[in-house]
Amino acid sequence: MKKALGYLSLIVLTVGVLLFLGKHSLNFFMFTFQGQDELFAWVGLLLTSVGAIAWLVVFKWLAGSNIQKLAALSMMVVALIGEFVTASFDIYMNGLQAGSFEFAPDEIKIMSYVVALLGLLAGIALVAYTAGDSIIEAFKDDDGDGTRNIFDPDYKPEHAGTEKISRENGQAKDFTSRQRQK
Numbered sequence: 001m002k003k004a005l006g007y008l009s010l011i012v013l014t015v016g017v018l019l020f021l022g023k024h025s026l027n028f029f030m031f032t033f034q035g036q037d038e039l040f041a042w043v044g045l046l047l048t049s050v051g052a053i054a055w056l057v058v059f060k061w062l063a064g065s066n067i068q069k070l071a072a073l074s075m076m077v078v079a080l081i082g083e084f085v086t087a088s089f090d091i092y093m094n095g096l097q098a099g100s101f102e103f104a105p106d107e108i109k110i111m112s113y114v115v116a117l118l119g120l121l122a123g124i125a126l127v128a129y130t131a132g133d134s135i136i137e138a139f140k141d142d143d144g145d146g147t148r149n150i151f152d153p154d155y156k157p158e159h160a161g162t163e164k165i166s167r168e169n170g171q172a173k174d175f176t177s178r179q180r181q182k
């Protein structure tokens, strides 16, 4: 039950951040595509919020080789930066249009960055939470030859995979025994 609440929170956070920054990104793309071309504005989300989630899924469950992992991870970062840039620009434009009688454009600019940065940090935190272990794994040096796993052609992910599963099983056992003691 508690775990279900945890998952629910994670989903609410992910969807919320996706909607918040995604909507601002979408506004920006709508601004660049007018009239009938608005459909393409939605495709633009593949470069930002939706793209970040999609690359995260690719990194975690699809990418096999090191190059594929590196590409997925790089694109995830690119998409998050794209999200930050497009969303902050849209927030800024809205701020300017909303009648900037009391605020100087610079103040609106700073606040736009802060708001978009909050979204970016939430996005990074969600990425770290869902794929952090895999990312750390990719940047470890398991065979100790000085080359990180993700850059190392000698690295065998299958071996690390079984090792990881047995470690997870160990933790699961610890957890249940601790639960029983309570």
Ligand SMILES: [Ca+2]
Pocket (backbone or CB within 6 Å): 141, 142, 143, 144, 145, 146, 147, 148, 149, 152, 155
């Ligand atoms: Ca290595």
